[in-house]
Structure formats: structure tokens, C-alpha cells
Amino acid sequence: MAPMNEHDLLIQRFLDHELSPTERTAFLQAVDVDPVLRRRWLNLEMVAAETARLPKIVPSAEFLNRLKAQVIPAPPSLLARLCAAVTAHRTLEWNFAGAMAAACVAVVAVAGLLSLKPERIVEVPVTVTPAQTASFGAPSDPKVFVRLILVQPNAQSVSVAGDFNGWNPAQTKLDRTDGGVWTVTIPLKPGRYEYMFVVNGKQWIADPLAAEDAGDGFGSQNAVLDVAI
Amino acid sequence: MPVDRGDWPDDAQLVARSLAQDHEAFGQLIDRHASVIVNLGYRMVGNRAEAEDLAQETFLAAYKALSTFRANSKFSTWLYRIASNKCKDWLRVKRPGQGRHDLDADEHLDLHIAEERTPEALLSQQQVAQELEQAIQRLPPLYREAFVLKHIEGLSYEEMEEILGVNSDTLKMRVYKGRVQLSRDLAVLNQMG
Numbered sequence: 480m481a482p483m484n485e486h487d488l489l490i491q492r493f494l495d496h497e498l499s500p501t502e503r504t505a506f507l508q509a510v511d512v513d514p515v516l517r518r519r520w521l522n523l524e525m526v527a528a529e530t531a532r533l534p535k536i537v538p539s540a541e542f543l544n545r546l547k548a549q550v551i552p553a554p555p556s557l558l559a560r561l562c563a564a565v566t567a568h569r570t571l572e573w574n575f576a577g578a579m580a581a582a583c584v585a586v587v588a589v590a591g592l593l594s595l596k597p598e599r600i601v602e603v604p605v606t607v608t609p610a611q612t613a614s615f616g617a618p619s620d621p622k623v624f625v626r627l628i629l630v631q632p633n634a635q636s637v638s639v640a641g642d643f644n645g646w647n648p649a650q651t652k653l654d655r656t657d658g659g660v661w662t663v664t665i666p667l668k669p670g671r672y673e674y675m676f677v678v679n680g681k682q683w684i685a686d687p688l689a690a691e692d693a694g695d696g697f698g699s700q701n702a703v704l705d706v707a708i
Numbered sequence: 709m710p711v712d713r714g715d716w717p718d719d720a721q722l723v724a725r726s727l728a729q730d731h732e733a734f735g736q737l738i739d740r741h742a743s744v745i746v747n748l749g750y751r752m753v754g755n756r757a758e759a760e761d762l763a764q765e766t767f768l769a770a771y772k773a774l775s776t777f778r779a780n781s782k783f784s785t786w787l788y789r790i791a792s793n794k795c796k797d798w799l800r801v802k803r804p805g806q807g808r809h810d811l812d813a814d815e816h817l818d819l820h821i822a823e824e825r826t827p828e829a830l831l832s833q834q835q836v837a838q839e840l841e842q843a844i845q846r847l848p849p850l851y852r853e854a855f856v857l858k859h860i861e862g863l864s865y866e867e868m869e870e871i872l873g874v875n876s877d878t879l880k881m882r883v884y885k886g887r888v889q890l891s892r893d894l895a896v897l898n899q900m901g
């Protein structure tokens with residue numbers, strides 16, 4: 480198999496999320512100034528994006544029932560099970576020691592039931608300390624400018640909603656650039672943020688370029704952004 | 709809305725119950741995994757009826773071999789491996805010796821991307837989807853298999869390595885070259901449009 484050249488390897492590592500944050504930044508800066516590299520990368524991003532949108536087959540209930548009927552052997556009928564129960568060979572054994580032990584357990588259990596009395600329930604007052612909250616102002620927090628990119632050639636609008644804007648999709652809109660690439664640069668304080676893109680105001684999608692994902696508790700994945708100085 | 713899965717048995721529990729002759733448990737495994745197995749088959753062979761037959765063969769083989777399943781891998785990974793082998797067997801029988809479709813030969817794919825314009829620029833979404841589906845079918849099977857597991861099934865390279873028994877560096881290269889080939893096919897369509 481022919482080896483990949485340096486550019487191919489770089490694009491492959493970017494697409495497969497193998498670059499470090501510093502390398503990712505360097506890569507995005509490189510595609511900014513190199514239109515050939517940018518087109519090459521975007522073409523491949525779009526293949527992945529379009530593939531993810533291909534329709535999936537949803538097996539019908541009829542197919543699933545047929546599949547189960549063909550794969551799983553049918554349980555024996557009631558009559559067959561009855562016949563098997565009646566005609567099964569059995570050996571009866573009398574174990575004197577076992578019988579004595581069972582009888583002892585029965586006697587102890589009856590004696591225990593006869594001596595059962597309701598017990599008092601003691602209530603103990605517990606002192607509860609109310610929860611306290613505090614907030615600290617930090618008017619001069621440093622901010623980092625973060626650039627978000629989404630390849631969506633057919634979108635009419637793209638916005639981003641996340642921890643940093645109260646998950647309000649109307650607040651932060653992305654701008655369309657060459658080749659259906661949508662970008663926005665936002666100032667963020669250092670920290671960890673979850674976010675999703677909103678396409679055409681209704682379709683919520685995770686950032687395919689995010690280095691990390693986190694479950695949102697609703698069956699989807701939010702992208703995670705770690706902002707550090 | 710979040711689904712309450714407090715009493716939702718995991719695959720390992722369903723496998724254990726199936727081994728204890730609880731047929732309903734294997735039925736639940738079928739309900740849970742049939743969709744991905746049918747879709748994997750469809751992307752590999754390009755025909756829904758054949759894909760459903762392959763899914764049936766996959767679950768039948770899994771049911772018969774359930775006692776050999778080892779809990780050190782995920783049930784879904786094990787099932788993918790069976791399905792992947794069924795697809796390869798199907799391709800060997802139904803499409804033998806088709807040169808670039810030869811399953812046992814690792815192909816040399818050209819990495820040159822001829823078209824610099826955005827492939828989708830002049831095409832509708834439906835056209836792109838149709839062409840992409842056909843282009844995936846034209847990929848050499850080894851590349852198709854890697855591409856489908858990565859980009860349609862959404863598996864990690866570690867999972868793919870376990871399923872296919874191929875090291876992840878080779879898989880990364882196959883996925884990448886598959887992407888390049890598909891990108892080129894879409895660009896050619898754009899030129900014609």
C-alpha cells in the first residue's frame with residue numbers, strides 16, 4: 480500500500496482527532512493561508528459529513544419477528560412439557576439427616592414467630608444546617624478567543640448554543656465563508672464548556688471537529704471545549 | 709427526553725440469560741442490534757434484501773456460537789465481527805475476482821484529488837446522497853469495510869481493530885484513502901453536472 484505524504488498524514492490526523500490542541504491550531508492556521516490544502520481538507524470533511532447524513536435502514540417489526548422466529552428455537556408446547564414432566568425419570572431419596580435439619584429449622588421459625596413483639600420506634604431530632612451559597616466577582620477575568628468551525632454547505636443558517644450563552648441558539652450565529660464553511664470567533668473565560676451547533680434553527684448537531692464529547696443525558700453528545708490560557 | 713434505564717439489562721446480562729435458555733433475552737439482543745447489522749450489510753453489499761439475509765445468518769451464527777462468546781469483549785463487537793465475515797463470504801461468492809474488488813488484495817488507491825471545487829456546489833442533497841451511496845459500493849471491499857465501520861457505524865479504531873483483526877494504522881490509512889476516493893468520485897459528478 481502506498482504511504483501517505485506529509486500533507487495527507489496531517490489531514491488524516493486532524494480528521495481522526497489525533498492532533499494535540501497546539502497542532503490543531505497550527506493546522507487550522509495552515510489551511511487559512513494555503514487554499515489547496517484547505518480545499519483538500521474540506522473535500523474530505525464533506526465526505527464524512529455527507530456520509531453521516533445518509534439515510535439508515537430501519538428494520539420493520541415484521542422483519543424482526545421473522546428474524547426471531549428463524550433464529551430462536553420455538554419453546555416446546557404445553558402438551559410436550561406436560562408429557563415430559565409426567566414421564567421424566569425421577570429418583571426419590573430419603574435423607575434422614577437432612578429431614579432432621581429441616582424439622583429443626585421449622586421449629587425455630589415457629590418459636591421465633593411466637594416471640595415476635597413490635598419494637599418502639601425512637602425519633603431522634605437532627606439539627607440541619609442550611610445550604611450556603613456564595614459568589615465571587617472577577618471583573619478582570621482574562622479571555623481567550625476561540626474559533627469554531629462547521630462544514631455545512633447546504634445550511635441556510637448556523638448558530639452555536641452552549642454553556643457560554645445560556646444554550647440560547649439565537650445569541651451566537653456563525654458566518655458563512657468559502658465552500659460552505661461556517662465560522663465564529665467568541666471570547667471565553669478559561670474553563671470547560673459544552674456546546675452544540677444548531678443548523679437552520681432546528682437541527683442540533685455535535686461539533687465533528689471537537690476533541691472531546693460528553694453525554695447530555697438525553698441520548699446525544701455535546702461537544703466539549705476546554706479553554707485554557 | 710432521558711430514558712430511564714434503571715432496570716434495563718445490559719448485553720452481558722442478556723447473553724447470560726440466553727445461555728440459560730431464556731429465549732426472550734436473545735430476542736431482546738436482536739431488537740437491540742438488528743438495525744446496525746442490517747445497515748452494515750446494506751452498505752457492504754448494496755442491497756436491502758441481501759442485507760437482511762446476511763443479518764439473519766449473523767444472528768443465527770451468533771446464537772449457535774453463544775457459548776463461545778467471551779465476556780472480555782463487547783457483545784456488539786463480537787456480533788460485528790461475525791457480520792463482517794458474513795459480508796466478506798458473500799462478496800467472495802457473489803462477486804469473485806473483480807480486480808479492484810478482490811478482497812484479499814490490499815489496493816493501491818491514488819491520493820490525488822483532481823477537483824478543487826466543492827463537490828456539492830452544483831448538486832442537490834439528494835444527488836449527492838445517491839452518488840455517495842454508489843461510490844461507497846465502488847470502493848474496494850477492504851476500504852469499504854473500514855470506511856463503513858468508521859463513518860457509518862461510528863466505531864473507534866480500537867473497536868475496528870478488534871473486529872477486523874487489522875492494526876489501527878492500516879485501518880486509518882484505508883479509511884483515509886476511502887475518503888479520498890469518494891471525494892474524487894463526487895468531484896467527477898460535479899464536473900458532469
